[in-house]
Amino acid sequence: MKRSSLLRAGALALCAAALPAAWAQQAWPGKPIRLIVPFPAGGATDLFARTLSQKMGEKLGTTLVIDNKPGAGGAIGSDLAAKAPADGYTLLLATTSTHSIGPAINAKLPYDTVRDFAPIAHVGDAPSIMLVPNSSPAKTVREWIEYAKKNPGKLNYASSGNGTIVQLTAELFKAQAGVFVTHIPYKGTALAIPDLISGKIDVLFDALPTGMPHVRDGRLRALGVTSLQRSPLAPELPAIADVLPGFESNTWFGLYGPKGLPADLVARVNAAANEAVSDPEVRDKLSKLGIAPATGTPAQFAAMVAQDAAKWKKIITERKIISD
Missing domain, CATH: 3.40.190.10 (Periplasmic binding protein-like II)
Structure with missing residues (x-):
């Protein structure tokens, strides 16, 4: 076989091997996405999720299915999300309780809020x-x-x-x-x-x-x-x-995926979330819930949570606060 024919054959083989992966990536999301809400139905986090999910689904071209997994201050649902496959089909709507306060007040959490999650988007503050x-x-x-x-x-x-x-x-x-x-x-x-x-x-x-x-x-x-x-x-x-410079206390809401979520999927979900909370209809619904929409990059979200967690850890430690 001529050298040129061998090169063409090799190139074709490489392309053929790459096609399944490319098709799989292009096909995402090929089915509904589960959005775990680690608190009961009817609460503020659940209502936020239902307001956000419809518009995000439109942006992503699929349905976001709300899955309420309450218990242990949000730890049960958060743990399920942390242990889910990192394929883009499981997301978590986390809050200050699950990722800022929880780690400081409960040393026995079954997950690590930094090691086990991929930060995606800061979507609101109350x-x-x-x-x-x-x-x-x-x-x-x-x-x-x-x-x-x-x-x-x-x-x-x-x-x-x-x-x-x-x-x-x-x-x-x-x-x-x-x-x-x-x-x-x-x-x-x-x-x-x-x-x-x-x-x-x-x-x-x-x-x-x-x-x-x-x-x-x-x-x-x-x-x-x-x-x-x-x-x-x-x-x-x-x-x-x-009166008290720097005083701030918000309940934040944010989207996470399991650690290892591909960067391109993180970027797509982040873009959909930013677009969703910027929609006038969504903003109006959130204002009635007492929530101010937030946008930004995954890196900005991670930095905000780290700063918030450090603040609450200091208060919890100095004031010797324990949970019920």
Whole structure:
């Protein structure tokens, strides 16, 4: 066989070997994608997932099927996602609880949030608001701090339980403000609201969508929002950071895949997520959930989570916080 014929034959053989892989890559997604939500149906994370999944599915040309796997503060669903095949057909909608707070408060997690996941996209942030009873003498964040300093150990704050973002937000506030306020844990902030309204509780850092209706109905007073700047979801409220520089507490939402997810699939899911949360219809739905859309690269998402996790680990360690 002539040399030119041998070269052509070799080239054809190489092309033939590469075709199945190329076709497989082009075919993705060739079936529905499972989006694991590690919290119960009907909660904020689940509603976010359902709002996001429809538009993302349109962008990717497939269906994102919500799979609720609640339990252990999000650890059960997160572990399932970490151990899934890295083929692009299993994604996880993670939160501050699963990837920032969880590792610091539970040394026995069955997964490593850095080693076992591929960060894909930061898709949203939900700030909280600082609520006080109408009977409180404080009308501003600065006045409340002064009030607390004049009454050390006499005031209290409510939370939705030990080790929750609600407790950690209050402890971060105490640390930066230099005040001593007693913790009263409840099984959910909804149960604390009546005691806050009556004045039995002095302050609560509640989620914006559940707290603001009580403010707008005149039953409670909101002093500030926990985002770094005023939130477009409640523009009338000043940022607590105006008084305590750098103070910030958000529940973030983000997409992960199993470690080893191919870079091109990460890029495609990231692009679809960014486009989805930028859609006016999606943004409107998220605002009603009290969530501000977020966009960015996988690297930016990973850096944000690392910084957030370090912040909460410091508070958990210094304040000796344990979970329920």
